[in-house]
Amino acid sequence: MGLLAVGTPLQWEDSLQYLEKVKYNGVTQLLRIMKESDKVKNKPFLWGDELEYILIDNKNNKLTVNNDDILIELNTELESECKKNDLVYHPEYGSYMIEATPYFPYSHKDIESYVSPEVNMILRKKFINEKYMDQRDLYLLQMTNYPRLGCKNFIGDYDCSGEYISPAIKNIFSQSLFLPDEITNKHPRFPTLTGNIRKRRNRKVNLQIPMFKDIKTPPFDDTVYGREWFDMDVKFIKEDLTAQGASDDLKSYKLRPNHIYIDAMGFGMGACCLQTTYQAPDLENARYLYDSLMNFTSVLLSISANSPFWKGFVSDWDCRWEVISSMVDCRTGFEENTNIHDNNYGYNLSADNTGLLSSPMKRIKKSRYSKVDVYLGCNKIPKDLSQLNDVEVVLNEEVFDRVTKELNGDENLARHFAHLFIRDPVVIFEENVDDVDDNMDHFENINSTNWQSLRFKIPHKISEGDAPEPGFRVEFRPLEIQLTDFANAAFSFLLNVIVQFMLSPKTNINFYIEMSKDKFHWVEKFKTFDECTSVVNKTCKITVDQIMHNEDSGILTTLVNPQLRALNFIAENETWEDLKNNKDNAKERLYYYLRIISDRSKGVLPTEAKWQRDYVLTHPKYAKDSKVTELISSDLINLTKKVYSYSPESDEEKKWYFKLFGEEIGEYLISHKL
Ligand code: ADP
Numbered sequence: 314m315g316l317l318a319v320g321t322p323l324q325w326e327d328s329l330q331y332l333e334k335v336k337y338n339g340v341t342q343l344l345r346i347m348k349e350s351d352k353v354k355n356k357p358f359l360w361g362d363e364l365e366y367i368l369i370d371n372k373n374n375k376l377t378v379n380n381d382d383i384l385i386e387l388n389t390e391l392e393s394e395c396k397k398n399d400l401v402y403h404p405e406y407g408s409y410m411i412e413a414t415p416y417f418p419y420s421h422k423d424i425e426s427y428v429s430p431e432v433n434m435i436l437r438k439k440f441i442n443e444k445y446m447d448q449r450d451l452y453l454l455q456m457t458n459y460p461r462l463g464c465k466n467f468i469g470d471y472d473c474s475g476e477y478i479s480p481a482i483k484n485i486f487s488q489s490l491f492l493p494d495e496i497t498n499k500h501p502r503f504p505t506l507t508g509n510i511r512k513r514r515n516r517k518v519n520l521q522i523p524m525f526k527d528i529k530t531p532p533f534d535d536t537v538y539g540r541e542w543f544d545m546d547v548k549f550i551k552e553d554l555t556a557q558g559a560s561d562d563l564k565s566y567k568l569r570p571n572h573i574y575i576d577a578m579g580f581g582m583g584a585c586c587l588q589t590t591y592q593a594p595d596l597e598n599a600r601y602l603y604d605s606l607m608n609f610t611s612v613l614l615s616i617s618a619n620s621p622f623w624k625g626f627v628s629d630w631d632c633r634w635e636v637i638s639s640m641v642d643c644r645t646g647f648e649e650n651t652n653i654h655d656n657n658y659g660y661n662l663s664a665d666n667t668g669l670l671s672s673p674m675k676r677i678k679k680s681r682y683s684k685v686d687v688y689l690g691c692n693k694i695p696k697d698l699s700q701l702n703d704v705e706v707v708l709n710e711e712v713f714d715r716v717t718k719e720l721n722g723d724e725n726l727a728r729h730f731a732h733l734f735i736r737d738p739v740v741i742f743e744e745n746v747d748d749v750d751d752n753m754d755h756f757e758n759i760n761s762t763n764w765q766s767l768r769f770k771i772p773h774k775i776s777e778g779d780a781p782e783p784g785f786r787v788e789f790r791p792l793e794i795q796l797t798d799f800a801n802a803a804f805s806f807l808l809n810v811i812v813q814f815m816l817s818p819k820t821n822i823n824f825y826i827e828m829s830k831d832k833f834h835w836v837e838k839f840k841t842f843d844e845c846t847s848v849v850n851k852t853c854k855i856t857v858d859q860i861m862h863n864e865d866s867g868i869l870t871t872l873v874n875p876q877l878r879a880l881n882f883i884a885e886n887e888t889w890e891d892l893k894n895n896k897d898n899a900k901e902r903l904y905y906y907l908r909i910i911s912d913r914s915k916g917v918l919p920t921e922a923k924w925q926r927d928y929v930l931t932h933p934k935y936a937k938d939s940k941v942t943e944l945i946s947s948d949l950i951n952l953t954k955k956v957y958s959y960s961p962e963s964d965e966e967k968k969w970y971f972k973l974f975g976e977e978i979g980e981y982l983i984s985h986k987l
Pocket residue numbers: 359360361362363403414415416417418419588589590591592761782783784786788
């Protein structure tokens with residue numbers, strides 16, 4: 314069921330007294346399951362995807378924040394109809410967002426079942442379109458980030474037409490200069506989360522994204538203005554000094570030249586992703602899968618890049634990852650220990666050190682939204698992971714000791730959880746602080762707000778085999794949503810094959826490299842654990858093209874091909890390319906799934922970020938000022954609507970459609986609509 318529980322989330326001041334209690338109870342819940350983890354076995358291979366959409370007004374392509382009744386209805390009156398259609402709609406951070414998943418996770422019997430995820434993705438939108446979008450003239454946009462999020466007039470059904478946000482608006486939770494609280498989901502969890510992260514930090518979230526530099530790019534972010542914070546019934550703190558300073562003395566307040574200033578959780582959490590979750594047969598396999606997928610996260614993220622525009626500017630970044638990481642960063646000034654932010658402004662170290670927060674405070678290198686830092690280890694490798702876990706991580710020592718002691722000295726598992734539990738619970742519901750039995754709420758409070766590139770999902774109930782309760786799962790989280798369901802299905806299929814290969818007892822490949830080597834370091838040659846003399850693989854720095862295609866460790870060549878053979882989709886002497894020109898329609902589609910990713914990794918086809926960037930930079934009205942104006946943004950969105958339905962009409966639309974897909978894939982999609 315997609316809706317969130319009703320309850321009273323505590324404001325940060327009121328939750329301080331419960332922080333340690335919730336963490337303690339969370340570990341109690343964790344241990345209850347983990348002590349019986351060996352009973353969770355023979356779980357079938359199941360998986361599912363999550364897609365997030367942006368609700369816009371179809372006429373003017375602006376965001377809409379007043380149609381959030383749709384989500385409630387989908388989860389009440391329409392719930393059984395959704396279930397019948399294998400659909401669930403979930404709330405997300407934005408009041409303009411809807412997340413959708415299949416109701417039942419996928420499993421595979423025949424080759425057609427490998428295409429059905431795409432059919433389900435299409436149905437998710439079709440269902441909602443027929444029920445709502447057509448009547449209300451709305452549209453569900455499949456773009457990672459709304460290009461003009463936070464610009465003047467970016468919302469259609471809410472007046473933010475003044476000099477950005479009018480000071481009269483009680484923008485309580487985020488205190489953003491650019492995003493009104495109305496963009497945040499009304500369920501009290503979300504505004505509270507926003508406010509509590511800001512209060513824990515003792516300052517607003519803050520990031521400056523490099524602009525794409527053109528000949529008329531403004532020297533500084535010219536949308537930043539000094540805001541007169543003043544008392545109404547809420548006391549605003551004069552804390553946004555980076556921004557206030559922008560209007561009087563740029564240099565001393567460190568608004569960086571040619572950077573885009575953003576200041577609210579919505580800029581990150583309001584961007585959309587594609588996530589996939591896989592069930593492993595048991596704990597051991599889940600640990601191995603989690604560790605093995607670690608090095609795939611940044612590589613596949615780069616191919617899925619789809620967010621080049623922030624707050625109406627063309628940026629120099631293509632992905633949302635760093636943005637969202639900063640926009641939910643709850644670290645205090647002390648923990649962050651960074652000179653990116655100016656310690657003299659907005660920080661209040663003494664208040665952080667009152668002892669109310671986990672004390673003594675430690676320096677923490679990364680946001681709670683960040684790449685995985687510790688391997689879990691598994692029984693295929695020696696217990697001592699120090700060579701592999703070579704990144705310094707802070708641990709919650711108490712949790713480490715408790716988990717180690719209770720789980721027969723399993724320090725590796727303890728290290729993972731102890732690292733997650735360095736974070737405070739940011740939203741506590743008053744009603745259930747003391748509730749430990751029969752649920753995993755406190756554990757999930759910490760686990761599910763550690764937004765890492767992979768999530769290790771543990772069962773909430775002990776079950777074996779086909780019993781419906783989920784077992785140990787691994788979630789792959791970095792991918793950006795794609796403009797078409799074809800492309801979303803393509804990434805999902807590729808990962809599905811990789812995961813099946815990893816979980817196959819026959820293959821047993823060692824994917825481990827040092828944790829510190831995360832950026833496009835790749836294993837030189839994939840070998841089985843038996844063939845390896847050291848647990849640490851030899852790596853090299855290679856291109857994404859090589860990572861996909863090289864003979865000794867290419868994803869397509871050494872993982873996908875053997876798995877396609879194991880599935881009998883191709884013969885022993887064939888490769889993934891032989892799926893093509895097949896009389897079997899499903900095989901042909903699988904071929905094109907792999908083909909588009911292969912072509913993008915080679916640079917033969919652009920990433921969707923590159924494609925969007927090229928569109929804006931060559932738009933006749935583009936003024937070479939790095940700005941995505943209302944008109945350009947709307948034209949781009951209109952174009953993506955044609956792309957989504959594979960129905961380009963004008964010559965201009967056709968030109969951009971074929972730039973995105975190439976001639977062959979483009980024609981295939983037009984003639985093979987699902
Ligand atoms: P979250 O937002 O915490 O990741 P969601 O409920 O939104 O959770 O998504 C869970 C995903 O996991 C969905 O894609 C769903 O299909 C999938 N899923 C559900 N049950 C299982 C299972 N037993 N094994 C694998 N995947 C599952």
